[in-house]
Amino acid sequence: KTIALLPGDGIGPEITAPTVELLNELGEFAFEEHLFGGVSIDAHGTALTDEVTAACQRADAVLLAAVGGPKWDTTDPTKPRPEQGLLGLRKALGLYANLRPVRPVPALYDASPLKREIIDGTNLLVVRELTGGLYFGDRGRKDGSAWDTMIYSVEEIERIVRTAFQATRTKLTSVDKANVLESSRLWREVVLRIHAEEFPQIELEHVLVDNAAMQLVSNPTSFEVIVTENMFGDILSDEAAMLTGSIGLLPSASLGGDGPGLFEPVHGSAPDIAGKGIANPLAMFLSAALLLRHGFAMEAEASAVESAVDRALADGLRTADLGGSATTAEAAQAVLTNL
Amino acid sequence: KTIALLPGDGIGPEITAPTVELLNELGEFAFEEHLFGGVSIDAHGTALTDEVTAACQRADAVLLAAVGGPKWDTTDPTKPRPEQGLLGLRKALGLYANLRPVRPVPALYDASPLKREIIDGTNLLVVRELTGGLYFGDRGRKDGSAWDTMIYSVEEIERIVRTAFQATRTKLTSVDKANVLESSRLWREVVLRIHAEEFPQIELEHVLVDNAAMQLVSNPTSFEVIVTENMFGDILSDEAAMLTGSIGLLPSASLGGDGPGLFEPVHGSAPDIAGKGIANPLAMFLSAALLLRHGFAMEAEASAVESAVDRALADGLRTADLGGSATTAEAAQAVLTNL
Numbered sequence: 001k002t003i004a005l006l007p008g009d010g011i012g013p014e015i016t017a018p019t020v021e022l023l024n025e026l027g028e029f030a031f032e033e034h035l036f037g038g039v040s041i042d043a044h045g046t047a048l049t050d051e052v053t054a055a056c057q058r059a060d061a062v063l064l065a066a067v068g069g070p071k072w073d074t075t076d077p078t079k080p081r082p083e084q085g086l087l088g089l090r091k092a093l094g095l096y097a098n099l100r101p102v103r104p105v106p107a108l109y110d111a112s113p114l115k116r117e118i119i120d121g122t123n124l125l126v127v128r129e130l131t132g133g134l135y136f137g138d139r140g141r142k143d144g145s146a147w148d149t150m151i152y153s154v155e156e157i158e159r160i161v162r163t164a165f166q167a168t169r170t171k172l173t174s175v176d177k178a179n180v181l182e183s184s185r186l187w188r189e190v191v192l193r194i195h196a197e198e199f200p201q202i203e204l205e206h207v208l209v210d211n212a213a214m215q216l217v218s219n220p221t222s223f224e225v226i227v228t229e230n231m232f233g234d235i236l237s238d239e240a241a242m243l244t245g246s247i248g249l250l251p252s253a254s255l256g257g258d259g260p261g262l263f264e265p266v267h268g269s270a271p272d273i274a275g276k277g278i279a280n281p282l283a284m285f286l287s288a289a290l291l292l293r294h295g296f297a298m299e300a301e302a303s304a305v306e307s308a309v310d311r312a313l314a315d316g317l318r319t320a321d322l323g324g325s326a327t328t329a330e331a332a333q334a335v336l337t338n339l
Numbered sequence: 340k341t342i343a344l345l346p347g348d349g350i351g352p353e354i355t356a357p358t359v360e361l362l363n364e365l366g367e368f369a370f371e372e373h374l375f376g377g378v379s380i381d382a383h384g385t386a387l388t389d390e391v392t393a394a395c396q397r398a399d400a401v402l403l404a405a406v407g408g409p410k411w412d413t414t415d416p417t418k419p420r421p422e423q424g425l426l427g428l429r430k431a432l433g434l435y436a437n438l439r440p441v442r443p444v445p446a447l448y449d450a451s452p453l454k455r456e457i458i459d460g461t462n463l464l465v466v467r468e469l470t471g472g473l474y475f476g477d478r479g480r481k482d483g484s485a486w487d488t489m490i491y492s493v494e495e496i497e498r499i500v501r502t503a504f505q506a507t508r509t510k511l512t513s514v515d516k517a518n519v520l521e522s523s524r525l526w527r528e529v530v531l532r533i534h535a536e537e538f539p540q541i542e543l544e545h546v547l548v549d550n551a552a553m554q555l556v557s558n559p560t561s562f563e564v565i566v567t568e569n570m571f572g573d574i575l576s577d578e579a580a581m582l583t584g585s586i587g588l589l590p591s592a593s594l595g596g597d598g599p600g601l602f603e604p605v606h607g608s609a610p611d612i613a614g615k616g617i618a619n620p621l622a623m624f625l626s627a628a629l630l631l632r633h634g635f636a637m638e639a640e641a642s643a644v645e646s647a648v649d650r651a652l653a654d655g656l657r658t659a660d661l662g663g664s665a666t667t668a669e670a671a672q673a674v675l676t677n678l
């Protein structure tokens with residue numbers, strides 16, 4: 001089985017190396033490493049070359065660390081930007097469904113900004129539409145104005161809503177801004193129809209995005225699965241990530257195409273701590289677990305990684321982002337020991 | 340001085356009545372009450388009639404409670420909706436600047452979902468652009484798709500950014516999604532230019548909206564003033580509101596036109612508790628304080644209301660949303676006593 005490996009920028013390479021070690025403990029994989037993001041801009045003038053796109057399409061799964069950094073920050077629309085690689089790859093692989101599970105670990109309740117009684121029992125999944133909306137709509141500048149377009153077709157809404165219903169046991173929360181946006185009104189109509197026709201046994205609620213942003217903080221246990229469009233999902237999943245106290249712990253899976261899925265941590269490339277050997281590799285390990293589960297149907301191995309991470313944390317493992325001083329190498333060792 | 344009074348729907352009338360009493364203690368005002376929102380739809384088929392628009396334009400300030408409710412919820416674009424009144428009035432009065440101060444009250448730290456050490460010292464202002472972006476861009480449906488347009492002109496960005504800089508003592512945080520959106524890249528360019536040309540002594544930082552959603556929860560004291568576009572501001576200001584433990588405490592001021600400002604609580608019409616006499620009137624009182632301050636330059640009276648609310652809370656006043664059992668009337672009495 002081939003895994004296309006995209007270490008990317010900043011702390012990316014540091015957290016990729018121990019993840020390869022971890023995966024090698026669990027199975028036989030062929031890793032193919034490629035330049036992606038800022039490092040690809042430096043080498044080839046573009047964040048994602050056609051060769052890398054093709055290599056990812058051929059692979060059985062794609063494991064990505066993080067891209068971006070101040071070096072490539074620009075508001076000049078003619079300059080290449082690392083994020084274009086990420087967006088281009090999502091689109092090229094047809095990854096319309098981004099799954100972000102948020103499950104605060106009891107051992108880390110103290111690291112959360114929220115009170116223990118608020119987070120206790122939180123176990124939610126954000127299902128974010130990933131290849132539509134403001135991210136891919138028409139955009140441009142004209143006469144001193146700039147615009148972006150939030151556009152959704154019925155088919156785009158249907159497929160992500162089905163993915164979300166399928167991931168739901170009892171209650172699905174659909175988040176929109178139907179009191180203002182036309183695309184949200186279409187979204188809500190499609191959600192209502194798919195619910196009635198295909199998933200009537202699942203409880204469905206509609207929550208406006210501003211209200212959802214409040215409830216995620218005040219009452220996170222009220223959510224099981226949240227489904228929403230691309231931009232709202234970007235904001236809400238990062239907000240939800242904070243419930244755990246650190247985004248250094250959160251993995252994501254991007255699925256949907258006929259080809260491989262893409263697995264990556266929710267956090268960014270953290271240029272401020274890059275190269276110091278202190279980055280938290282756990283979100284990357286948990287992304288590898290999602291790769292094993294969703295990419296290769298290796299459920300036992302996926303659970304083993306998740307349990308090993310939980311135990312390492314319960315044993316007191318704390319990297320800098322969690323208020324501790326463990327290095328990347330120490331964190332990796334702690335998880336491997338528990339595996 | 341004339342105040343156009345728009346009680347609106349749900350709990351609106353219940354929280355408006357004691358606010359009129361409160362204002363009558365502090366000065367001589369002529370109140371003109373108008374139908375607005377759902378009740379206006381019922382009476383006139385539209386959430387905002389031309390007569391009410393004209394009356395608001397003539398007034399010296401507009402005090403609004405809340406609009407909306409399940410009765411008027413619809414995804415049918417041809418049906419009138421209460422929110423259209425709100426959006427129409429903001430546009431008609433040219434209210435491009437929405438100010439939402441968030442200052443958790445020590446007496447209520449226990450009501451906050453956040454840990455005391457996280458919220459302690461939070462004192463931030465969200466400056467939200469209110470008459471542009473996705474709320475007012477071109478929208479529609481075609482061939483099974485629906486779209487909305489996030490559009491900003493240089494002038495629209497300049498004026499809100501100036502308002503925000505003027506409200507800042509030391510540090511302004513501009514929130515955008517410049518790594519994806521063209522309108523955000525224009526936003527960032529204008530912010531940088533206005534900063535360099537007009538406010539070089541103020542510290543400026545740019546934060547991506549997903550990151551801002553995290554930091555508001557994990558590190559709210561890092562913000563002084565946040566400026567952002569309409570949709571992001573809607574989401575982030577409601578999220579920030581939660582820091583206080585209840586949006587029943589948060590006022591807002593919408594300013595910018597040549598005419599009157601509009602003052603309203605951040606919370607909605609709470610149809611579930613309407614008519615029970617248990618709604619929390621404090622956000623409405625604090626909106627009246629903002630009206631006195633920004634609308635009539637009555638700083639002493641504005642501060643008096645704010646102090647009276649603080650003292651009532653310190654004395655133990657708790658409405659249902661704050662975990663207590665005080666009625667609207669008891670809450671109003673507690674504040675009046677402290678005035």
Ligand SMILES: CC(C)[C@H](C(=O)O)[C@@H](O)C(=O)O
Nearest residue numbers: 068083086087234518519549
């Ligand atoms: C880097 C950026 C383009 C990206 C996004 O907004 O999708 C990131 O924030 C994410 O959530 O994966």
Ligand SMILES: CC(C)[C@H](C(=O)O)[C@@H](O)C(=O)O
Nearest residue numbers: 179180210407422425426573
């Ligand atoms: C009711 C709705 C249209 C409105 C908005 O989104 O602006 C409200 O949420 C607000 O923040 O004042």
